[in-house]
Amino acid sequence: MTPASLFDLMDPRRLAKGAAAFALGFTVSHSELDNATSHMDEVQRRGVLRCGVDTGLVGFAQTDETGEWSGFEVDLCRAYAAAFLDDPDRTEFVPTTTLDRFRAVREDEVDILLRNTSWTLSRATMQGVQFAGIYYYDGQGFLTPADLGLTSAQELSGARICVQPETTSALNLDDYAERYGLTFTIVSVETVAEARRAYEAGECDAFTSDVSRLAGFRRSLREPEQHMVLPDVISKEPLSPVVKDDDDAFAMAVEWVLTSLIAAEEYGVTQSQAADLDQISNRPEVRRLLEVNEETIASLGLQTDFARRAIAAGGHYGELFERNLGETSPLQLERGLNAQWKEGGLLYAPPVR
Incomplete structure (x- = not known):
């Protein structure tokens, strides 16, 4: 065994996968752990992103009399579909209950779970799933x-x-x-x-x-x-997107799409600007956000303009929040902890560079 492969086997994420697999009674091979873009490939081959959502919750995921879905988590799913498939409408919403949500992820009934699910230690280590960022700080x-x-x-x-x-x-x-x-x-x-x-x-x-x-x-x-x-x-209830714990690259892609929506609000890049301006800006951080270096994201199965697509689908984080949850919505929730860090909240996007 070479030193490089030894270090690879000692990677914390790999060890965590092994522990979770043992606890749940299934085995994970070395090749499965190294299957870098398998889930993204499957989503793109299928041409539809399946999101596990609530069975019906005002502001987050609900249907109207025509069966049309709306809500904050629904809009997040559409942003992911835009980033992955270049079309926010290529989505399938799968209602899940508290009892079957993690099973639905493990058994590939959904690609991403967006269902008011808190990130906890036992869930991260015992459910065979992976948490990919925090999209709402709750309690x-x-x-x-x-x-x-x-x-x-x-x-x-x-x-x-x-x-x-x-x-x-x-x-x-x-x-x-x-x-x-x-x-x-x-x-x-x-x-x-x-x-x-x-x-x-x-x-x-x-x-x-x-x-x-x-x-x-x-x-x-x-x-x-x-x-x-x-x-x-x-x-404390940090709500997170949840994916199956067998593909680090897919989980990272999910996390960075969410990060791009948070960063877009910080940089002032709105839905209309993302759709029209593309990478035209005198701010280097905005140009990097809207057109990511190809080499940087090659392993994630994303296109260089994935963030622009996600933002153009429904807006930056603040636009999604205000439309579905904010003071002008039926819920009339204040931003609170879900405000940008510069405004006293907890939203803080790692640098896109």
Whole structure:
């Protein structure tokens, strides 16, 4: 064995893959780990990008009466399709539940999971999947009827709480109860639709999930103004695109498309500018973003103008946020942690160079 191959085998990502594969009971060969662009090749041969999304959540992924999909995660999927296939409409949206989302990734039913999924250690090491950046910084909260007059989630002790099983929300609820000595009666609801039915039927006194999800959930109720999200935020929930853990190059391509949308907002490159200006700019960082050096991305299966395509599909990160989640949308969410780093948020794009 040469020194180079030894170092290659000791690569942290390779070791992590082996551990995850062992835990899940499947084997990964050296050749599979080195299959640099196999998934991108498959997507491009198929001509359609399949995105796993929610079964229906206002602001993130929902269908109208004609079956047309819309939402923040839907727009992200279209940006990926534009970058990978040069057409934002070459997408297929696959509704997934909390229980089957990771299986859908592992079994190649979806190419990218974009479904309010938090990046955690156990998921990264035990589910056979890979996380590819953070597209939304969230936290867990509680929605309750306003007429209960609650001011804190700690006043919910003894209440019936609707929560989706096998989620970080369920685990965080256990931690919260233990920390403050609270007791809850758990009402398991697999989908948002089931949660809405149970909540409106009075089968639970509160619904707990990510604050962004609660905002969309509240808007879907018959009388949204009769319900409130309590001020408590009990966790950190970094939401990430998820891909199968067998192709580092594909995961990196997914991550850098997201990075390009964040960088575009920082540089002020809007949807209309990306579509019209191409690489015409007196700023070198903008030229590098819109026309990446071919040698730099050769291993990712992307074209040099992948970022321009992604931005032109629906806009930079801020445009996607404002249209689907922001203060002019039905959810009316503030940017908060999801603002650019220069504005006090956590969005920070690595240099595109």
